[in-house]
Amino acid sequence: MKKRAILADIARAANVSLMTASRAINQKPGVSEDVRQRILALAAEMGYRPNAIARSLATRQTTTIGLVVPDITNPFFAQVARGVEDAAFENQYSVFLLNTNEDRQRESAALDSLWQKDIDGIILCSSRLTEAELTAQIQRFPALVLINREVKNPPANLVTINVDDQQIARLAVEHFLADGRRQIGCIGGPAASFSSRRRLAGYRRALKEAGLPVDSSLVENALPNTEGGRQAAAALLARQPALDAIFAFNDLIAVGAMQACQETGRRVPEDIAIIGVDDIPLAEIIRPRLTTLHLNLAHMGRLGVHTLLQIIAGEPSQPAHRIEPHLMVRESA
Amino acid sequence: MKKRAILADIARAANVSLMTASRAINQKPGVSEDVRQRILALAAEMGYRPNAIARSLATRQTTTIGLVVPDITNPFFAQVARGVEDAAFENQYSVFLLNTNEDRQRESAALDSLWQKDIDGIILCSSRLTEAELTAQIQRFPALVLINREVKNPPANLVTINVDDQQIARLAVEHFLADGRRQIGCIGGPAASFSSRRRLAGYRRALKEAGLPVDSSLVENALPNTEGGRQAAAALLARQPALDAIFAFNDLIAVGAMQACQETGRRVPEDIAIIGVDDIPLAEIIRPRLTTLHLNLAHMGRLGVHTLLQIIAGEPSQPAHRIEPHLMVRESA
DNA sequence: TTGTATGCGTTATCAT
DNA sequence: ATGATAACGCATACAA
Numbered sequence: 001m002k003k004r005a006i007l008a009d010i011a012r013a014a015n016v017s018l019m020t021a022s023r024a025i026n027q028k029p030g031v032s033e034d035v036r037q038r039i040l041a042l043a044a045e046m047g048y049r050p051n052a053i054a055r056s057l058a059t060r061q062t063t064t065i066g067l068v069v070p071d072i073t074n075p076f077f078a079q080v081a082r083g084v085e086d087a088a089f090e091n092q093y094s095v096f097l098l099n100t101n102e103d104r105q106r107e108s109a110a111l112d113s114l115w116q117k118d119i120d121g122i123i124l125c126s127s128r129l130t131e132a133e134l135t136a137q138i139q140r141f142p143a144l145v146l147i148n149r150e151v152k153n154p155p156a157n158l159v160t161i162n163v164d165d166q167q168i169a170r171l172a173v174e175h176f177l178a179d180g181r182r183q184i185g186c187i188g189g190p191a192a193s194f195s196s197r198r199r200l201a202g203y204r205r206a207l208k209e210a211g212l213p214v215d216s217s218l219v220e221n222a223l224p225n226t227e228g229g230r231q232a233a234a235a236l237l238a239r240q241p242a243l244d245a246i247f248a249f250n251d252l253i254a255v256g257a258m259q260a261c262q263e264t265g266r267r268v269p270e271d272i273a274i275i276g277v278d279d280i281p282l283a284e285i286i287r288p289r290l291t292t293l294h295l296n297l298a299h300m301g302r303l304g305v306h307t308l309l310q311i312i313a314g315e316p317s318q319p320a321h322r323i324e325p326h327l328m329v330r331e332s333a
Numbered sequence: 334m335k336k337r338a339i340l341a342d343i344a345r346a347a348n349v350s351l352m353t354a355s356r357a358i359n360q361k362p363g364v365s366e367d368v369r370q371r372i373l374a375l376a377a378e379m380g381y382r383p384n385a386i387a388r389s390l391a392t393r394q395t396t397t398i399g400l401v402v403p404d405i406t407n408p409f410f411a412q413v414a415r416g417v418e419d420a421a422f423e424n425q426y427s428v429f430l431l432n433t434n435e436d437r438q439r440e441s442a443a444l445d446s447l448w449q450k451d452i453d454g455i456i457l458c459s460s461r462l463t464e465a466e467l468t469a470q471i472q473r474f475p476a477l478v479l480i481n482r483e484v485k486n487p488p489a490n491l492v493t494i495n496v497d498d499q500q501i502a503r504l505a506v507e508h509f510l511a512d513g514r515r516q517i518g519c520i521g522g523p524a525a526s527f528s529s530r531r532r533l534a535g536y537r538r539a540l541k542e543a544g545l546p547v548d549s550s551l552v553e554n555a556l557p558n559t560e561g562g563r564q565a566a567a568a569l570l571a572r573q574p575a576l577d578a579i580f581a582f583n584d585l586i587a588v589g590a591m592q593a594c595q596e597t598g599r600r601v602p603e604d605i606a607i608i609g610v611d612d613i614p615l616a617e618i619i620r621p622r623l624t625t626l627h628l629n630l631a632h633m634g635r636l637g638v639h640t641l642l643q644i645i646a647g648e649p650s651q652p653a654h655r656i657e658p659h660l661m662v663r664e665s666a
Numbered sequence: 667t668t669g670t671a672t673g674c675g676t677t678a679t680c681a682t
Numbered sequence: 683a684t685g686a687t688a689a690c691g692c693a694t695a696c697a698a
Binding site for chain 2: 691692693694
Binding site for chain 3: 006019026053056
């Protein structure tokens with residue numbers, strides 16, 4: 001490994017003090033233009049790059065943020081992560097990636113390690129922490145963005161970004177209703193999921209507003225994958241054979257439900273319509289193509305970073321953002 | 334934000350010097366057991382965690398690695414990333430995530446930023462750098478693991494991890510042959526992909542060894558997604574209507590090809606068999622289920638981290654690893 | 667076993 | 683405009 005040039009090397013080569021070299025390189029005032037140019041040229045020639053660690057220690061800023069997700073292999077978080085990383089890169093920030101595996105302990109450990117690294121801010125997705133744990137963590141970091149989670153009294157250094165779950169459920173149900181469907185079932189995600197609970201509430205409310213009965217035997221919970229969707233749909237159809245529509249918590253569940261319908265001799269969408277959420281690539285690949293509520297997840301990630309930078313800069317920012325869904329009508333409903 | 338305790342606070346509270354506090358906390362010898370316990374208790378009480386930045390500056394070690402991938406939303410890299418992050422976490426390492434978007438410039442910028450951060454090692458996936466650029470980068474980092482890329486004379490701080498592309502192609506072709514297929518086509522990935530080139534070579538060799546003619550009109554290239562697969566397969570089938578098998582560069586291409594076959598009235602696998610590579614979740618979801626060559630990508634990521642740690646620790650490690658594929662026979666072949 | 671001096675590479679502060 | 687000195691928080695080397 002080649003030895004790398006440090007600021008002292010540049011200063012010595014340019015016959016100036018450390019500080020003038022530092023000022024020149026950081027584009028700060030207080031250096032005559034010719035001296036600055038000479039130093040910059042020398043730095044470029046010697047391949048000098050400031051040591052970020054030393055700089056961080058001196059400035060108490062790391063230009064680094066942490067991204068905590070349950071599982072990066074989940075397409076939902078992979079999309080968010082892409083947006084985060086892109087926006088961070090554009091702003092010269094680096095991002096630490098941490099998986100929690102939906103485990104509270106590991107999530108706490110992840111946050112601990114980020115705290116040790118003295119990062120400037122953190123984007124925390126689908127936190128499983130209790131409200132108390134969360135509050136404690138919030139005061140440890142300069143800035144915090146919560147995705148897929150809300151909190152009662154958000155302090156100034158905390159912003160939440162959530163999908164508009166009520167609207168998601170409303171759009172799905174209204175689409176079914178406009179199509180003449182009246183026996184509308186719902187498959188939620190894990191019972192612990194905040195998003196899932198909100199969507200169930202939205203589903204019930206939309207039914208009620210349409211004057212339809214809200215029957216708990218129309219609802220099932222499922223693991224958020226195709227197999228979960230298949231099993232939940234099978235149970236649902238056994239209980240409610242006349243079902244003519246299913247609103248699913250996400251696309252994977254929707255696809256599983258679709259297959260369960262087909263396996264029981266039902267045609268999609270003729271006999272039963274299905275709508276998912278997320279618009280993952282699979283939605284376009286599967287046949288019939290899945291009608292779903294599209295979410296701009298990469299944008300959610302970008303927004304998270306921009307918000308974080310605002311908080312860090314001390315600029316005012318709205319305490320909560322809501323991502324609006326868009327109905328992608330394809331073939332399943 | 335609450336002020337955080339530093340080592341000096343602990344030392345003062347315990348009435349000892351900085352060094353005894355440091356030794357106690359780092360589990361180093363030279364501290365009597367009772368003093369150590371007293372310090373540790375105090376540290377726990379005050380919620381002390383060492384400042385990683387300061388420690389890094391002093392020790393010249395960051396216990397941080399960089400993971401550079403073309404695109405984290407690609408399931409292939411998401412799986413690898415998961416393995417990397419898991420193994421890193423187990424070893425108390427943090428990981429920086431960087432996307433290159435398959436852009437040489439951005440890849441260079443990513444490596445630059447990692448260099449500034451003084452990280453201990455890098456896992457670089459599917460690098461698009463030229464051999465010269467790569468050689469230059471290698472001597473800037475203490476340790477480097479290359480995934481999906483080989484290099485001529487690997488230095489001691491560099492280990493490559495590749496999928497066994499020849500074996501992948503061989504297993505696919507042999508499976509087709511055992512099934513009585515004789516008109517075996519191949520859809521490669523992007524022409525620039527090293528993996529794709531090696532698999533094409535393996536495909537040709539396997540045909541030759543079976544005494545079959547190697548006809549370039551049996552080969553197409555495609556973008557690595559379903560639409561690419563669909564178009565390539567359509568072109569292939571137009572040229573070679575009697576085709577009875579297709580080996581695809583990856584599962585997405587395979588699924589696109591499958592749909593192109595079905596759209597032209599062919600039954601899968603009766604009329605034409607299809608085999609993909611990767612075994613992404615979609616392979617089990619799609620109907621007919623996709624026969625494919627399974628790759629343990631998370632293991633690849635874990636291996637990458639372990640190898641990196643070996644290099645960092647100065648332990649000897651084999652210069653190249655090869656990941657073996659496993660044929661998952663499902664329904665498409 | 668415990669403590670003191672020094673350095674890691676950079677920036678902030680205060681002089682000149 | 684430029685420079686000397688201290689400080690960031692910790693660990694290494696050496697002393698007691």
